[in-house]
Amino acid sequence: MQGMSPARVSAGLDRHLEGAHARAVAGIRVGIIGFGAIGRTNAEAIAAVGGRVVAVAGRAAAPTEGSFAYHADHRELIARDDVDLVAICTPSGLHARQALDAIAAGKHVVVEKPLALDLGDGERVIQAARERGVLLSVISQRRFEPGHRYLQERIASGDLGRAILGEAIVRWWREESYYLSADWRGTTAMDGGALLNQAIHVIDLLRWLLGSVDEVSCATATLAHEIESEDTAVAAIRFASGALGSVVATTAARPGVPAQVVLSFERGSVEFIGAAVARWDLPVPPPPPAAAIAGGGESDPRAIGALGHIAQWRDITDALAGGRRPFVAGEDALATLALILAAHESARTRRAVRPRY
Numbered sequence: 238m239q240g241m242s243p244a245r246v247s248a249g250l251d252r253h254l255e256g257a258h259a260r261a262v263a264g265i266r267v268g269i270i271g272f273g274a275i276g277r278t279n280a281e282a283i284a285a286v287g288g289r290v291v292a293v294a295g296r297a298a299a300p301t302e303g304s305f306a307y308h309a310d311h312r313e314l315i316a317r318d319d320v321d322l323v324a325i326c327t328p329s330g331l332h333a334r335q336a337l338d339a340i341a342a343g344k345h346v347v348v349e350k351p352l353a354l355d356l357g358d359g360e361r362v363i364q365a366a367r368e369r370g371v372l373l374s375v376i377s378q379r380r381f382e383p384g385h386r387y388l389q390e391r392i393a394s395g396d397l398g399r400a401i402l403g404e405a406i407v408r409w410w411r412e413e414s415y416y417l418s419a420d421w422r423g424t425t426a427m428d429g430g431a432l433l434n435q436a437i438h439v440i441d442l443l444r445w446l447l448g449s450v451d452e453v454s455c456a457t458a459t460l461a462h463e464i465e466s467e468d469t470a471v472a473a474i475r476f477a478s479g480a481l482g483s484v485v486a487t488t489a490a491r492p493g494v495p496a497q498v499v500l501s502f503e504r505g506s507v508e509f510i511g512a513a514v515a516r517w518d519l520p521v522p523p524p525p526p527a528a529a530i531a532g533g534g535e536s537d538p539r540a541i542g543a544l545g546h547i548a549q550w551r552d553i554t555d556a557l558a559g560g561r562r563p564f565v566a567g568e569d570a571l572a573t574l575a576l577i578l579a580a581h582e583s584a585r586t587r588r589a590v591r592p593r594y
Contacts, residue, residue, distance in 0.1 A: 265554055266291045268320035268344075270311040270335055271327035273297040274539050275349055279324050279376070282546035286554055291319050295327065311335055315342045322372070322557070325349060328419075329434065330427035333358035336373075340365045345372040347553060350437050351577075352570040354429050356593060359574055363567040374553050374563040375570035378545025379438045380445055381552070382512040387524040388500070389446055396521050398503025403447045403474075403482035405439035407431070409535045410493035416464050423464025430457070430466030432577045436486035439496050441573040443484070446500065449477045449572070452589045455580035461489030472580045484580075493536030512545075568594075 265288040269276050272293045280290050280303075292306040294314040299307070308314045315323060315338055323339040324347045325332055333353035339346045346366065352375045353359035366373035379385060391397055421427035428434055444450060452475045457467035468489045474482035495511035508516040511533045517523040534541035549565065556563040572594040579592040 265289065265557065266319055266321045267324055268292040268294070268314040268317060268322070269324045269326055270314060270339075271295045271297070271325065271331075271349075273326070274541075276324075276326035278541060278543050278546055279326055279347075279349070279550075281543045282550045283324070285543070285547045286550045288550065288554065292317055312338060315339050315344060321345060322347065322553075328421040328427040329429050330354050330421065330424075333362050336362045337365055340369050340371055340373070343369060343371065345557065347372075347374045347376065347550075348570075349376045350441075350570070351375070351429065351433055351574050352567060353574065354426070354433065356571070356575055356578055359567070359571045363571060366567060372553070372557055372563060373567040374549075374556070374565055375567060376546065376549060377438070377441050377445075377565045377570065377573075378549050379442055379512070380565060381545050381548035383527050384509060384512060384514050384524045385442060385446070388507060391519070391521050392446060392502075397505065397519060400447050400476070400478055400480040400500070400502055402480060402499075402501040403443045403476075404497075404499040405436070405443050405482070405484045405486075406497040406499075407436045407439055407484075407486040408490035408494050409435055409488050409496075410491045411435075411462070411468075411488040411538075413462060415538070416462055423462060423466055423468075425466050428464075428466055430470070430581075431468050431486045431488050432457075432470050432472075432484075432580060433574075435488055436470070436484060436496075437573065437577065439486075439498055440484055440577060441570075442498055443474070443482055444573055444576055445569075447476050447478065447480055447482065449594075450576050450579075450592050451475045451477050452591050453576060453580045453583055454589045455583040457581070457584040460487075467584075470580070470584070472583075474576075495533045495535050 267290050272295045290305050292314045294308040294311040322345040325335050326349045332348050336346050416423040455472040457470040460469050462468050469487040472484040498509045500507050505519040552564045575592040575594040579590040583590040
């Protein structure tokens with residue numbers, strides 16, 4: 238798309254997604270496993286693209302809630318003949334096992350981030366989906382925000398020159414009551430910590446925009462909460478391209494501010510605060526202002542908006558209709574997971590670690 242204006246690029250992508258969405262939504266029937274805040278966000282997005290939630294499973298949904306069927310056991314939902322696709326919105330430590338259950342039943346699967354908490358588990362999910370011939374996508378909604386989408390196109394075109402530096406900063410706040418609200422929050426086995434739970438989206442953006450990673454060095458700590466996993470982390474990244482990067486992540490920064498991503502190239506720099514362009518010092522026109530900006534959840538996870546989810550669910554329904562790979566497939570999520578797990582290993586061993594992907 239080199240030479241096209243940002244407005245034309247954005248409008249073309251939007252028209253493509255809307256047309257694909259209109260073709261794809263007919264008949265898509267979804268079952269959601271886990272119906273807490275993020276399950277409801279996905280339900281909102283599914284409805285927005287014309288899909289239909291026919292059943293939910295999990296402790297957070299009441300049997301009389303909504304127009305869907307309710308199951309206490311996720312295996313009952315997976316066994317339903319009227320469920321084509323299963324969306325997994327449970328605690329992170331359950332994702333891989335539940336995805337494997339759904340794939341074994343021949344269901345398409347969409348998993349909230351992360352794909353798994355163990356690399357081997359993530360690999361097994363991807364392999365099972367390949368063998369069964371079903372769609373597998375992982376929610377990475379920030380890749381669908383218009384500014385990030387446009388920037389990725391400009392990077393790929395070569396307009397910006399060599400990447401120099403990528404910085405991702407997540408200075409969020411979570412009250413102790415957030416971790417006490419469910420027994421899995423803040424645990425290593427089910428939550429994964431600030432990197433895997435809160436910072437994963439900006440880490441995913443860095444890797445998507447700047448490419449594969451040669452090594453990462455990381456330090457973690459638990460400084461403000463009575464939890465098992467880290468609430469604060471700092472990581473230094475060396476990308477395969479030679480660019481350097483850094484991640485600063487915490488859920489212990491009162492009062493919580495939107496996540497920040499700053500990228501520097503040979504020909505200029507750009508800064509995002511949340512999904513909004515805060516600074517655009519690049520030799521190409523900036524993207525048009527977004528019509529709406531989703532909430533980022535910097536101080537309240539319930540404030541995370543559904544706009545990015547809606548865009549990703551449009552792509553998922555299009556992929557199903559067209560028999561193609563979704564824009565974010567399991568392999569994409571596995572690479573981001575590998576980077577974060579390498580950061581955790583670095584923090585444990587106090588040495589630089591090369592991610593497996």
